[in-house]
Amino acid sequence: MTSGDRSTALTALARIGFSHLAEADAALGELEQLTGAGRADAMALAQRVADPDRALSALVQIARRDAAAVRAAATDAGTWRALWDIVGASDGFAEFYLRHPDEIVHLAGAGLTVPDEQSMRAELLASVGDDDGFASDASDATWVALRVRYRRLLARIAAYDLGQDDPAGAIDVVSAALADLAGAALEASLSVARARVAGSGPGAFPREQVAATRFAIIAMGKTGARELNYVSDVDVIFVGGTADEDVVSEARAIDISTRLAVQTMRGISGPEIEPPLWEVDPNLRPEGKQGALVRSLGAHQQYYDRWAKSWEFQALLKARAIAGDPALGAEYIAAVQPLVWLSAARENFVEGVQRMRERVTEHIPAAEVNRQVKLGPGGIRDVEFTVQLLQLVHGLSDERIRQRGTLDALDALVAEGYIGRSEAEAFGRDYRRLRLIEHRLQLRGLRRTALLPEKEDDLRVLARATGLADSASGVQAAWESIKREVRDIHVRLFYRPLLSAVAALPEGERSLSTEQARDRLAAIGFRDAAGALRHIAALTSGLSRKATIQRHLMPVMIRWFADGVDPDYGLLVFRRISERLGNTPWFLRMLRDSAGAAESLTRVLSGSRYIGELMEWIPESVAWLDDDALLRPRSGAALQEEARAIQTRWDDIDGAMRSVRALRRREMLRVAMAAVLEVVSLEELSDALTTITEVTIQATLRAVRREVVPPEDDALDFSVIAMGRFGGREIGFGSDADVMYVYRANGIDPQRASQLALKLVAGLREQSEDHRLPLDLDAELRPEGRSGPLARSLDAYAEYYRRWSLSWEAQALLRARGVAGSVKLINDFIALADDVRYPVDADPNGLREIRRIKARVENERLPQGADPARHLKLGPGSISDVEWLVQILQLQHARAVPALRTTSTLGALRAATDAGLIAADAAEKLAASWHLASRLRSANTLLSGQTSDVLPGDRARLDGIGRILEYPPHSATQVEEDYLGATRRARRVFEKLFYG
Known part of the structure; x- marks a missing residue:
């Protein structure tokens, strides 16, 4: 081969993904020499695997030991592809095939489907020579045979997984198969355990007593939910008992069961020539490590009835019988499941689950917290804890969401309206991708891990293995993006106040459909219970998603309404607002998911008719309850800008003033809600109400002036002077706006100027009228009170104050402040007022x-x-x-x-x-x-x-x-x-x- 040809060949290897090009080139040649496998085929398969260098190196090592086994695999395209996929993704499997090259042949046909549960169970039982529950051989060699056969089946699952174009989409299928395989392994190991316990050695029990002992293995956690990883602790609980008291007593059966449990665990994870499969963890049993390894069904029931903590019921959510006596397992599940769904009614249950999740995060070493795919913030546990908490709380009264699996539960929560579709879709997508990352990390060494690697080469391999990115930096960015999204949804749903409120409801109030509902409504504070029932029925009837969500919200919101001042009125207005908003998607989603919007809404509606009446006209204001920042009064500059924009949009005064009145109502409602919800202080409240009134008067004056003052009279100056509490920026809800009106002719005929000023006053008073939210412009603090003219020129005011002003009129001027119209005229009037209200010597x-x-x-x-x-x-x-x-x-x-x-x-x-x-x-x-x-x-x-x-x-x-x-x-x-x-x-x- 010329140097040019060699350079081209190495370049091709680099494009495929090899890092060590010279070594790869040599290894391809050796592999072809040992097995006859074509170089081009090998390179094509290397291009699809996670780590081409390790895959090629592993295949060469295996071929050096057993070239025939590898040669045979290379002659079958499906087997050859599966072998490349597996050793390219897993050093652990590469070592397995190096130990057992004869196992390669069993990859034939792998990758098309996952093995089904029945066939896996049958194959593992056959590997130990099971006969009616007892293995034919109780020697250590049987354990080894079981472990080898387990990994043969595991490889077939991995071949299917690694062959998927969308591996994240296949997570549920793969995880379920892994859980089924674990159950089959426990069943086969139990068969060996029975043979050992019924042996002839010291401490053995008679075979008939072992056969009469009832023993069931209950899977917990991911195994119970059929969402297991490649290498994960398999959490179990052991239940024992007797099938025949004449053959074996209950106490002796528990002793036998305990021996069976110990031996079953040893078969899976004890030291043998073939490495352990995974750790069998029985520490979720009653009293944990301190408790008996095996208990009878009655002892379990007694413990859960009397002493179990809330977290134990959360763990039981996923409990499933997977090995041993199927009838005893079913009895155990039937006994504990009702307790699971009653646990959320315990005092502080929700807070306890939330705190438990926080403790998990707190115990992660600081150096690992940002790399923890499983336990860290934004990781797998955030999804699982969120889904489980929602299930436990709402499952109190809704059997339709009582699923073991996370993805199945997520689908049910969406279907029943407990989670929004968009959030559930994001949660489900991210959960699958997180699980995919975890699977690929564990598959690499066939060991338990959930830590994102730090080295760039390892991240690059992970990127290829998952398909989530094409580079080390890309997979790191994907992880950060997933983590942020998961954490955001988790925090929003996991800490929603609705959960604590639902969990705290008395049992009789979790549903509002019973015949006693009217009496309960009357008992908690509704004066018109029959009317309240009608409103509830109108809100919750039907099969629509809106009605479904309302049915979930109502029991809690009714309690919150009842805690308010006027629950009947609050519920009535809530119904009207709900009907006004119709099927607006954000409304009910916000009430369900927001950190307090539903409770705040009940508070403002049952506590304030002022707010209720305005919210009926402005139902979209409900959205402000989701964010205190939206309840903060808007600045005068922002309101002024909006008011001026209104002026430019409307040519006619009627249209402009409709918009100005709408602006005022909206902002008054905003401030009212802020006041009731304690978002603003009294000073902020008064300032906001004053600002709204000022902007309204300014906008009204601009609109009226455009109608009243013709261009030839535009020189006329006209201003509005705030008086009283309005002048002091101290108005409250329902306050009048005390004002005075001043004008300056600026060369216009004085009589004409007076007429125009009075027209402006009349227009202001007419156009500021609002039957829904009155604004009274009160001019009684003007000179001479009701007897004096409504508007005076600046000179007339000066003359009056100089000659006839009374003491109370000087007093009234103490709070005079210009708010609308000509700024120059305002300044001149205030200068005049200062001489009157701040005398050198008080009279x-x-x-x-x-x-x-x-x-x-x-x-x-x-x-x-x-x-x-x-x-x-x-x-x-x-x-x-x-x-x-x-x-x-x-x-x-x-x-x-x-x-x-x-x-x-x-x-x-x-x-x-x-x-x-x-x-x-x-x-x-x-x-x-x-x-x-x-x-x-x-x-x-x-x-x-x-x-x-x-x-x-x-x-x-x-x-x-x-x-x-x-x-x-x-x-x-x-x-x-x-x-x-x-x-x-x-x-x-x-x-x-x-x-x-």
């Missing part, structure tokens, strides 16, 4: 007049028949007391103390305290009363959907208000006492400082 007569007006307001402004102590705005020690006291301090001292020049009540109170005008403890009492009264006022509106300034006497309403303010249930008295106490303390401070 003593004016201050006396303010005190006189305050006393008159307390006597005359209260609604007829109202208890003054319960009036949140005008009552003693309430909002007006604090505000009037702060305002009189501002009138007296704001000129000298610049910090007092603020429209904020609490801001001015803090400034007065800092300036030594009021003692800190006194200011604290005033602020506490003002703060509580303001919160109660908003909570009252949120609860009832109606504005009221009176603290209700009705205990149920008081309790509802308290719940909104974060009081525990049944706190009506505490709410009342806290308010009356706070106002009494504030009133004493007020009287001392205001009138003193």
